[in-house]
Amino acid sequence: MPNLIPPKIPDGEKVDFDDIHRKRMEKDLMELQTLIEVHFESRKKEEDELINLTERIEKRRSERAEQHRIRSEREKERQKRLEDERTRKEEEEAKKRADDDAKKKKTLTSLHFGGYMQKLTEKRSGKRQTEREKKKKILSDRRKSLDIEHSSQEKLKEKAKELWDWMYKLEAEKFELQYQFSRQKYEVQEDQERAKEIDTDVPAASNHTVVPPVSLIPHL
Incomplete structure (x- = not known):
């Protein structure tokens, strides 16, 4: 152990141990206050970080x-839209089926009633149909049902073209019939003029043949 040498005290000076202490x-x-402040600052920083976290x-x-x-709200809205769409389609299909059933019943009833009335009329009259009834039947057979309630745009275009072609064909037939009617009328007038000339040339002929009237309306 080294020898401890006490500090040398200057001569003539008084040492104040209380002041040194x-x-x-x-x-x-x-130093303690500095350590305490550093500790609290570090603690405050950690607390701030914890609060931020x-x-x-x-x-x-x-x-x-x-x-x-x-x-969740979007999913609920999507489910509601799907449910509404499904309900709407079911209602439309049910309405369409009901309309189709009603049309079928109406058609069957009309056919049944029409057949019954036709048989009853034939039984009562026992005669053949007149020319007017034949024309009505021909027009009724030619009249086509549109049936475009549930058709798409392409189907409507096709239907419009079909009707246009049909009308064009009818106009052509009408023109042809009018031409035939005019020609027949002209021929009948020519025959009548010739008959008048013959009657004028042979007034004494008593047994001349009477030409029956010719129907000028062509049969449809």
Whole structure:
């Protein structure tokens, strides 16, 4: 163990141990206060970081909850739209089936009633159809049902073209019939003029043949 040499005290000076002790205590106190301040600053910084972390976690949790709520609402709206669309289609199909059934019943009733009335009329009259009835029947057979209630745009275009072609054909037939009617009328007038000339040339002929009237209306 080395020998300890006490500090040399200058001659003629008085050493104040109390002052040395006081200064030492003040220095230690300042160091302690500095350590305490550093500790509290570090603690406050850690607490602030913890608070920020907690706030970020809560914010993220709130955002996720909001996103989940929005997705749930959108899913509910989508399901509701699908349900409404399915209900609408079912109602339309039910209405269409009801309309089709009503049309079928009406058609069957009309056919049954029409056949019954036709048989009853034939039984009562016992005569053949007149020319007017024949024309009505021909026109009724030619008259086509449109049936365009549930048709698409392409079907409507095709139907319009079909009707146009049909009308064009009817106009052509009408023109042909009018031409035949005019020609027959002209020929009949020529025959009548010739008959008048013959009657004028042979007034005494008593047994001349009477030409029956010719129907000028062509049969449809």
